[in-house]
Amino acid sequence: MASANLRDLEIRHLQALQAVAEEGSFGRAAQRLGFSQSAVSQQIGALERVVGESVFDRPGGPRPVELTPVGCMLLDHANAVLSRIRQAEDDLERLRHGGSGRLVIGTFQSVSVRILPTIVQRMRSEVPGVLIKAVESDINEDLVAGVDSGDLDLAFIVGAVPSDHFDIIHLCSDPFVVLSAAPAPRSAIATESLSGAALIGEGVGSCSALIEDGLRAMGVLPDYVFRTNDNSAIQAMVRAGMGHAVMPYLAVDESDQSVVVRDMNPPLPPRRIDLIRRRGRTLHPAAQRFTALAVEVAAKVTKPTMIAV
Amino acid sequence: MASANLRDLEIRHLQALQAVAEEGSFGRAAQRLGFSQSAVSQQIGALERVVGESVFDRPGGPRPVELTPVGCMLLDHANAVLSRIRQAEDDLERLRHGGSGRLVIGTFQSVSVRILPTIVQRMRSEVPGVLIKAVESDINEDLVAGVDSGDLDLAFIVGAVPSDHFDIIHLCSDPFVVLSAAPAPRSAIATESLSGAALIGEGVGSCSALIEDGLRAMGVLPDYVFRTNDNSAIQAMVRAGMGHAVMPYLAVDESDQSVVVRDMNPPLPPRRIDLIRRRGRTLHPAAQRFTALAVEVAAKVTKPTMIAV
DNA sequence: CTCAACTATAAGCCAGAGTGATCATTAGGG
């Protein structure tokens, strides 16, 4: 007798085993399964050939068939397997309706504060079963790499990204503004007037590069007196009169009354905020809803006076 | 899209899913499974048709394929199912070698005391995984019914049983002996001398009927002064001088020095002790070993001076 | 552009799964 080898076992065998065991009869099991009695007989026969042992005692006549010890043991496993498959059906159904699963989102500070909360809130009410996990990074390349490797399902990014690997959904153009200490005019500030003025800025990141390049292109040489990655710290510095700050609009906390938000004249090229997903990768159904919500929410928080590029 | 319906799911699909997910390539998975690449491609295709969704993203070129969310969920279930099947293989292997499982034995008092312990002890050392459960009853019919219904795998019984339903393994013939209070000759006692003598006997059970019928057939009218189902109580009564007791030899506690065991002359027809199992029922492999041990042990405890009938 | 590494597809073969018709066995009843 060969060593136990269930390679040729098939689910239909287990279903037959279960049905026959419960009905106590090949014929009734066949009826339940929608097969002929002959088919079930052969299925059990095949199962016994695979197993190498009888799984049922057939007493003959109208008496019900009974499980052998081997059959009894197998039935336990069959029940477990079939129940697991039923579970898979349930999960599949739920996944199809976006009712379960996980979405990992790459994001960065201003999006985390201004855009994500609204999206998450609406996702939670629309598809409560989907867990949304945010991974924050101020380094654009990390987010792009995360999407590329599959660690992230979607990511908010700033600026350009190679479009051959990614689907890019444009969300908004976020203008750069100047923050000045409270007693200041609300009018636009002349960009050239920043030349030589004390500036407070972000740490090394995609935005600081955009700002510095933009200023330099206009002949303004930035004179940074302080740098931090914490936006609220920047506003505190401005409030304290340390100087002006050039920031993307979405990074500004407008509820802060002691600073004034001013457009720039001429404006810097706005930063572009996109949502990316890897091309060809199948995402959770809820990812589509997430994308739609991102577009919608981003449109609402964009600075209204600016016309998106 | 039809509601989730995994009726046509097959184990081979799950194996393919698992292999491809682990190898990251259809071709390598095929190699591992011993199929052609085409076969695996079609298997995954079939799985996706059954599921109604893609389970892998195929990026094309030398990049590895990746699970979709649906595929990821399915893989979890596939792992569980396949591991359960491997477990079934293990159990099967163990069952084949008699290494696990349960044996339910029907028995009665004298067998429980004189024969079973030795068998159980040896079974425990030979097939440690097999649990032996004894169900005791002094009513023969209960034991027979238990075997018939399948509640008992094997049963020790006294006397005849319809041989068309059962396989009968003869273990021994157990002679009836007379117990007398200690100061008594060890020689055989004349059976007819019991006529009119005070007798102590068992309660209503198969043995008491055998004894009474046997005595009556020899013209001896038993005069029972006490009955109990507890064998040690019977010996205590004899010891106290209440009278003689006619008992099956195996029911006697020979270590008791205050009673004398005497043959009968002429002897009563001995009681027959058999082991039965239901004909046509497949038993645990260890049942065969149990049967062999029962024959062996029974031969040893049979009263040596008697020749079995 | 070409090669290398993939997967998908097509055509053909054949095992095996299901059907329907019998056959064999057994219990129960006159």
Add this chain to the structure above:
DNA sequence: CCCTAATGATCACTCTGGCTTATAGTTGAG
């Protein structure tokens, strides 16, 4: 004791569908 009803096994047959080989299609790297 035979007859009937119930039930599983078996046979012959059909036809699906899974596997193989061969080939085409796609993509990334050099």
